[in-house]
Amino acid sequence: MLGPSQPVVFVTGKGGVGKSSVAAALARAEADRGGRAILVEMEEASGATRAISAEPDGVRVVIVEYLEALARTIAEMLGSGLLAKVILKQRALRKIVQAVPAVREIVALDRLRLLRAEAPSARVFVDLPATGHAIDWLRVPLVAERFLRVGPAARMCRAIQDELLPAARSGIVVVSTAEPVVAAETRELVGRLGSELGRVPDLLVVNRVPRRPTAEELSSARALAGRDARLAPLADALAQDAELGADAVDALASLAGLGGARVARVPELFRDPSPRELARHLEVGA
Amino acid sequence: MTAALTVVVGGGGVGKTTTSAALALAHARRGRRTLVVTVDPARRLADALGVQIGIEACPVRIGDVELWARMPDSRGSVDLFATWLFDDPAARARVFSNRMYAELANSLSGVHELISVAFIDHELGSGRFDEVVLDTAPSRHALEFLDYPARLARMLEARTLEWMVGLARLAGAAVEDRPDARGLLAWGRQRVGHLVSNLLGAEAARDVAALFGEFLLVREKWLGLVRNVERRISHASTRYVVVTGCSGSSLDDAAYLVAALAQRSTRATALLLNRAVRAAPEWLGAAATPGTPASLAEAVEAYRAEYSARAEQTTHALGRVRALLPPRTEIGVLPALKSSDPRAILEALSVELAALPSLAG
Numbered sequence: 001m002l003g004p005s006q007p008v009v010f011v012t013g014k015g016g017v018g019k020s021s022v023a024a025a026l027a028r029a030e031a032d033r034g035g036r037a038i039l040v041e042m043e044e045a046s047g048a049t050r051a052i053s054a055e056p057d058g059v060r061v062v063i064v065e066y067l068e069a070l071a072r073t074i075a076e077m078l079g080s081g082l083l084a085k086v087i088l089k090q091r092a093l094r095k096i097v098q099a100v101p102a103v104r105e106i107v108a109l110d111r112l113r114l115l116r117a118e119a120p121s122a123r124v125f126v127d128l129p130a131t132g133h134a135i136d137w138l139r140v141p142l143v144a145e146r147f148l149r150v151g152p153a154a155r156m157c158r159a160i161q162d163e164l165l166p167a168a169r170s171g172i173v174v175v176s177t178a179e180p181v182v183a184a185e186t187r188e189l190v191g192r193l194g195s196e197l198g199r200v201p202d203l204l205v206v207n208r209v210p211r212r213p214t215a216e217e218l219s220s221a222r223a224l225a226g227r228d229a230r231l232a233p234l235a236d237a238l239a240q241d242a243e244l245g246a247d248a249v250d251a252l253a254s255l256a257g258l259g260g261a262r263v264a265r266v267p268e269l270f271r272d273p274s275p276r277e278l279a280r281h282l283e284v285g286a
Numbered sequence: 287m288t289a290a291l292t293v294v295v296g297g298g299g300v301g302k303t304t305t306s307a308a309l310a311l312a313h314a315r316r317g318r319r320t321l322v323v324t325v326d327p328a329r330r331l332a333d334a335l336g337v338q339i340g341i342e343a344c345p346v347r348i349g350d351v352e353l354w355a356r357m358p359d360s361r362g363s364v365d366l367f368a369t370w371l372f373d374d375p376a377a378r379a380r381v382f383s384n385r386m387y388a389e390l391a392n393s394l395s396g397v398h399e400l401i402s403v404a405f406i407d408h409e410l411g412s413g414r415f416d417e418v419v420l421d422t423a424p425s426r427h428a429l430e431f432l433d434y435p436a437r438l439a440r441m442l443e444a445r446t447l448e449w450m451v452g453l454a455r456l457a458g459a460a461v462e463d464r465p466d467a468r469g470l471l472a473w474g475r476q477r478v479g480h481l482v483s484n485l486l487g488a489e490a491a492r493d494v495a496a497l498f499g500e501f502l503l504v505r506e507k508w509l510g511l512v513r514n515v516e517r518r519i520s521h522a523s524t525r526y527v528v529v530t531g532c533s534g535s536s537l538d539d540a541a542y543l544v545a546a547l548a549q550r551s552t553r554a555t556a557l558l559l560n561r562a563v564r565a566a567p568e569w570l571g572a573a574a575t576p577g578t579p580a581s582l583a584e585a586v587e588a589y590r591a592e593y594s595a596r597a598e599q600t601t602h603a604l605g606r607v608r609a610l611l612p613p614r615t616e617i618g619v620l621p622a623l624k625s626s627d628p629r630a631i632l633e634a635l636s637v638e639l640a641a642l643p644s645l646a647g
Contacts, residue, residue, distance in 0.1 A: 015424035016299010020535060044426045046542075047535040077485055087481060130298045130424060147389040151487025211588050220581045228577075233569035238585060243626045270595035272534055
């Protein structure tokens with residue numbers, strides 16, 4: 001199987017590393033092997049929807065709207081949709097909810113929990129937002145439960161942790177690139193996953209790994225440039241890419257086996273691959 | 287005389303932080319006293335500048351110019367902000383010991399954005415700087431944080447607070463200045479208050495309500511900050527710069543942000559298409575001849591494929607950028623730069639940015 005085997009898969013990583021494309025590729029692969037796949041993204045994003053739109057057959061896309069998710073959560077807690085409506089009709093309360101941090105994260109995770117219950121045979125691939133550390137998203141129920149302690153909201157946070165966050169329930173895919181800064185941030189993310197959530201990533205995708213020129217290429221380009229000055233820039237470009245390639249190799253080595261995660265590397269393609277194409281790379285690069 | 291603000295927005299991974307630092311460097315080269323601030327918890331700014339930067343503005347020397355950098359991150363900056371907001375020591379002690387503040391203040395989205403806005407307001411008015419460049423979080427929410435103080439201020443409206451006071455009373459908190467709860471509306475609110483208090487649990491409801499009570503006491507200070515920020519974000523001297531890469535998703539983000547700016551009755555001053563490749567370099571033509579040894583054939587083919595894919599993507603991206611651009615917004619095309627030295631990229635980008643009249647004027 002491509003990627004983790006749990007019913008829910010969280011795809012996380014810094015912005016711009018190709019996280020949404022990886023989420024879409026995993027959902028694509030699941031649908032292609034005959035499974036039911038749901039691809040989830042939050043209301044402010046569009047990357048996963050865009051990526052899957054190239055090959056959408058059989059993948060259900062769910063966009064989590066926070067206010068709607070809040071209504072569902074409150075209805076579930078109170079056992080009454082009507083009471084939830086009454087509560088949310090309070091303009092003042094709506095404002096509080098929109099301004100209080102963490103409410104978005106909690107209701108979105110609870111929406112996933114309810115989605116799981118509605119479609120137990122489907123696998124859910126979640127493109128987590130890139131703002132700050134994505135790990136904050138997964139920590140919120142823990143932190144909120146510590147604060148709330150008792151009552152239905154605390155129980156809901158507990159339920160999210162029990163039903164969504166254990167390693168048997170959800171897989172974590174961390175996406176990185178081989179750039180040194182991004183790799184350093186990825187190591188920090190994986191470290192926090194371990195120390196704060198007790199989780200290790202199930203799969204680490206290193207995206208856009210650049211081609212590294214060989215020593216033979218470097219020396220023949222230098223020899224050629226000595227004979228034909230027009231080709232000096234080729235030697236320079238290769239030397240530059242050899243340096244970047246060496247950085248990438250170091251970054252990859254620092255990521256390899258982080259927390260025991262399986263690593264899949266995807267080569268730099270200089271364009272957006274389709275979900276199936278990316279899925280093939282994930283398979284080959286694993 | 288307050289400083290001119292430049293807000294840099296864009297999706298993740300488009301080079302926003304490096305661009306912000308390069309823009310700051312371009313300002314500093316013109317002799318402007320410049321501060322660059324990042325709200326991204328990532329260390330990209332520090333990395334781009336090649337220095338450690340902290341929650342206080344610190345000087346960075348690049349070549350023969352100096353600029354200042356600041357990264358409001360960590361628990362320390364949250365406490366610094368609370369110390370500023372609550373200048374009464376007793377109130378401050380209550381806030382710091384409030385469980386909601388203690389447990390949640392540093393771990394929640396929105397908080398760092400909020401304090402960044404407050405810091406920026408402070409730095410803009412300090413007289414220490416001519417230019418402040420703000421590198422925002424890599425998100426479509428990047429502009430929302432500018433409204434965040436106002437959103438919180440709306441929460442401090444009388445009706446909302448009356449509601450919170452009711453909630454606090456239900457939860458058994460000692461709240462002074464209780465408004466009289468009268469009439470059907472108050473009765474209904476009380477019912478809802480009961481429900482919410484039950485949902486959250488009495489203890490948590492009390493902490494939430496108490497924290498709101500503290501905010502009520504500093505309402506005027508808060509509203510002052512909101513007024514400053516609102517004046518600042520709509521000020522004629524404030525520039526908004528949207529950075530995008532050439533990929534479809536970063537262009538989607540740029541389109542969203544350009545529309546969001548228009549909705550705020552402002553506009554993007556400049557849209558920067560970063561890492562653009564206009565055409566394959568000349569040397570590639572010379573290298574792709576039969577005289578090139580077989581040992582280089584694979585490398586030359588890889589470069590050919592790279593440049594043709596990137597040039598095609600750039601052409602397509604430029605078309606989209608032109609189509610979504612409002613009038614009077616300048617397009618800047620920034621070249622793709624390869625270097626393992628972040629400062630070399632910074633220097634080269636600052637030269638490109640200095641040539642854009644809308645940003646350097």
